[in-house]
Amino acid sequence: MRFPLFILFLLFFPFTIFAQSGYITGTVINSESKKPIARASVFLSNSSVGAATLEDGTFTLSSIRPGQYTLVVTILGYEEYNKVILVGNTPINLKIELKTKPLELREVVITSPADWKKNFEAFKREFVGINENAKLCTIMNPHVLNITFNPTKQILHADAVEFLIVENRALGYRIKFLVDDFNLDKINGIVSTGGPHVFEDLPGSESQKKKWHEKREEVYYGSSMHFFRSLYTNKLNEEGFQIYKYNRYLNPERPSEEVIRSQIKKYEMQGRIDSANYWIGLANRSKWYNESLVKPALFPYEIFSPTDQEGIYSLQFKNFLYVVYTKKTDDTYNKEIYRPLDMPNYAISVVTLFKKSVTFDMNGILLEGNTLFEGTWASNRLSDMLPYDYVPDKK
Numbered sequence: 001m002r003f004p005l006f007i008l009f010l011l012f013f014p015f016t017i018f019a020q021s022g023y024i025t026g027t028v029i030n031s032e033s034k035k036p037i038a039r040a041s042v043f044l045s046n047s048s049v050g051a052a053t054l055e056d057g058t059f060t061l062s063s064i065r066p067g068q069y070t071l072v073v074t075i076l077g078y079e080e081y082n083k084v085i086l087v088g089n090t091p092i093n094l095k096i097e098l099k100t101k102p103l104e105l106r107e108v109v110i111t112s113p114a115d116w117k118k119n120f121e122a123f124k125r126e127f128v129g130i131n132e133n134a135k136l137c138t139i140m141n142p143h144v145l146n147i148t149f150n151p152t153k154q155i156l157h158a159d160a161v162e163f164l165i166v167e168n169r170a171l172g173y174r175i176k177f178l179v180d181d182f183n184l185d186k187i188n189g190i191v192s193t194g195g196p197h198v199f200e201d202l203p204g205s206e207s208q209k210k211k212w213h214e215k216r217e218e219v220y221y222g223s224s225m226h227f228f229r230s231l232y233t234n235k236l237n238e239e240g241f242q243i244y245k246y247n248r249y250l251n252p253e254r255p256s257e258e259v260i261r262s263q264i265k266k267y268e269m270q271g272r273i274d275s276a277n278y279w280i281g282l283a284n285r286s287k288w289y290n291e292s293l294v295k296p297a298l299f300p301y302e303i304f305s306p307t308d309q310e311g312i313y314s315l316q317f318k319n320f321l322y323v324v325y326t327k328k329t330d331d332t333y334n335k336e337i338y339r340p341l342d343m344p345n346y347a348i349s350v351v352t353l354f355k356k357s358v359t360f361d362m363n364g365i366l367l368e369g370n371t372l373f374e375g376t377w378a379s380n381r382l383s384d385m386l387p388y389d390y391v392p393d394k395k
Helices: 002-012 113-127 206-220 224-232 257-269 273-283
Strands: 022-030 041-044 050-052 058-064 067-074 081-087 092-098 137-139 145-150 155-160 164-168 173-177 181-185 190-194 197-201 241-250 288-294 304-306 312-316 320-329 346-353 357-361 371-375
Touching: 022 081, 041 058, 041 197, 050 058, 067 092, 081 092, 113 145, 113 155, 113 181, 224 241, 224 312, 257 273
Parallel strands: 022 092
Antiparallel strands: 022 058, 041 050, 041 067, 067 081, 137 164, 145 155, 155 181, 164 173, 173 197, 181 190, 241 288, 241 320, 304 312, 312 357, 320 346, 346 371
């Protein structure tokens, strides 16, 4: 019964092709004096599109790949401005009023140089990454970061009141990141990063630019961006993706991560090595059991549908979505990622939704939270990050 439905879906689904012709103009003024504000940074978050306002407060953003973005305006002394914008073929003109921001005394966290360095290295490892690309990334101004660590909750937090600048010489980008809310939960192994950022191309020779282009292509193919773009254009199989319904259950023989860590710490402090090793053994067990894939593979229409907004799509499925990318292998051992015995070491990602459905746009970007990635996509950090408006070569 699934095949006829798939044919009907292809006949009636309104696939829309957009040209890269989005255009935004506007003026930035002081909300009280109504005077123009010059040299304010105006950019589409997570993209390569940005500019600074002129003396008369005007700005122009052009050649924008259509999709949904967050427009950000920021300048010292004013509150940050954010507006969600759906960019299409129709020009957008905005009048933006910024409110002055009262001077706030930043809480001073006193730490020793050794503690700050330790916390910074932990931040850098999870924010930038640890792969080969990360080795070519440099944080240019690390001391703009405010970093704190809660030893009880085992949570590392970082934020900054100005751009954190990172040069990625693996991909050829300078990334300016307003770190609003970075958190590393060491107990549950979860990293979350909040804050708008903009990409700029680094200068380089023609040979260097060619290498950067090749690395960008390598990063793009198999990424979540590639997957969601392939999904709504009905090219999953052609692009090398397979999707399955995935069943798994929490392992009743494995206590929570918090309990395991506390028990290991307790017995190590008491010198009871055998007891500590017992709990270490429990920690090495997967938190899942009775795992299985439901075959055959799902069709695209079974997990997504169009919304009332052109270029915006809804993603919905129950439990977990198992995504296989057959054009890359991933030999990294991960006890939490299930692999059928007859499946090669393809790159595997697991997607969990914490609500009934979420939306994504034609750039292949999820537009809201409530989603968890595991596996290959979960390991991606800033070192492998591409702007939302990235366009790969057509193969």
